[in-house]
Each structure stands twice: as structure tokens, then as C-alpha cells.
Amino acid sequence: MIRIEMKPSPSELVYVLNHNTKLISDKLRKDLMRFCKFVQEKVIKPHTPVKTGRLRRSIQVKLDQRTRYKVVIRIYAGAKHPVPYAWIVEEGSPEHAIEPVRGMYLKFPATQGKYAGKPIFVTGVDHPGYDGYKMFFKGYIVLKTHLPRVLMGGIRDLPFKVPRYRF
Numbered sequence: 001m002i003r004i005e006m007k008p009s010p011s012e013l014v015y016v017l018n019h020n021t022k023l024i025s026d027k028l029r030k031d032l033m034r035f036c037k038f039v040q041e042k043v044i045k046p047h048t049p050v051k052t053g054r055l056r057r058s059i060q061v062k063l064d065q066r067t068r069y070k071v072v073i074r075i076y077a078g079a080k081h082p083v084p085y086a087w088i089v090e091e092g093s094p095e096h097a098i099e100p101v102r103g104m105y106l107k108f109p110a111t112q113g114k115y116a117g118k119p120i121f122v123t124g125v126d127h128p129g130y131d132g133y134k135m136f137f138k139g140y141i142v143l144k145t146h147l148p149r150v151l152m153g154g155i156r157d158l159p160f161k162v163p164r165y166r167f
Contacts, residue, residue, distance in 0.1 A: 036061040047135035092132030
């Protein structure tokens with residue numbers, strides 16, 4: 001499970017949170033929940049690759065209000081059902097060698113040439129690695145840049161339109 005926690009702490013936010021605790025529990029909480037749902041549906045999920053859809057379905061952005069004077073937003077992957085490869089998709093993987101675990105050969109279908117579609121047997125493969133998709137990081141950047149506006153003035157002050165969601 002991947003968990004990214006964001007705890008904003010600039011002096012303006014602390015002032016707003018300390019002096020408006022009753023407002024936070026009602027209108028501001030609804031605005032924050034709408035904003036979290038927006039980031040989940042419009043920022044993180046479209047940047048997530050889809051092979052089976054399991055990783056995309058497991059992503060959740062939640063407002064955690066365990067404490068009274070802190071706003072903690074968590075980005076989850078695999079909260080209900082574990083997705084062990086989520087971190088590799090996010091960060092990518094370096095160059096590495098792939099060797100057989102059981103047996104003496106790796107077996108996979110050829111994708112090019114005259115053997116396309118037929119099985120190929122090799123003793124090892126050098127994987128070139130790849131850069132990650134950074135979908136959680138993109139969501140984190142959107143949260144970090146626009147969260148002060150949401151906390152200071154509500155959802156109406158954002159430079160883009162956030163749709164209404166039912167909770």
C-alpha cells in the first residue's frame with residue numbers, strides 16, 4: 001500500500017485552522033472532500049496506466065480528520081485490496097537482469113520477426129528499466145499548490161471548476 005500524507009503548516013493556514021474550527025467541521029470539510037475527490041478522479045486516475053484496472057480502482061484520496069487542528073490528506077493505493085506493484089509503477093525500475101526462478105529457461109511469446117506469437121526460451125534477459133508514471137506525485141503537486149486557496153477562501157476561489165460530488 002502506498003500512502004502519501006500531506007500536512008500543510010504555513011502560518012496563514014495555522015491561523016485559519018486555529019480561529020475557525022467550527023467552520024472547518026461544516027462547509028470547509030465539504031469543500032475539502034470535494035477537492036480531494038476532484039484530485040482523485042481528474043488528476044491521479046487519468047495518469048495511471050491500465051492493464052487490468054486494479055491499480056486505478058484502488059486509488060483513493062481521503063481527508064483524514066483525526067486531529068482538530070491539522071488537515072491531513074492521504075493518497076492511498078490498495079487500501080482495501082493490496083496492490084504490491086503500485087510503488088514500481090509510480091517510481092519506475094532501474095536496469096536489471098531477469099533470470100529464471102524455477103527451471104533453466106524463461107519462456108515468453110515473441111512480439112517481432114518471423115517468430116512473432118511463438119514461444120521463445122532464453123536463459124536470461126537484460127531489462128532496460130523505465131521511468132515511473134508519477135501519478136501520485138502529480139496529484140500531490142495539485143493538492144500542495146491549491147490547498148491553501150481551498151482553506152482560505154473555499155472551493156469557489158480555485159482557477160478551475162470542481163464538479164459537485166455526492167458523498
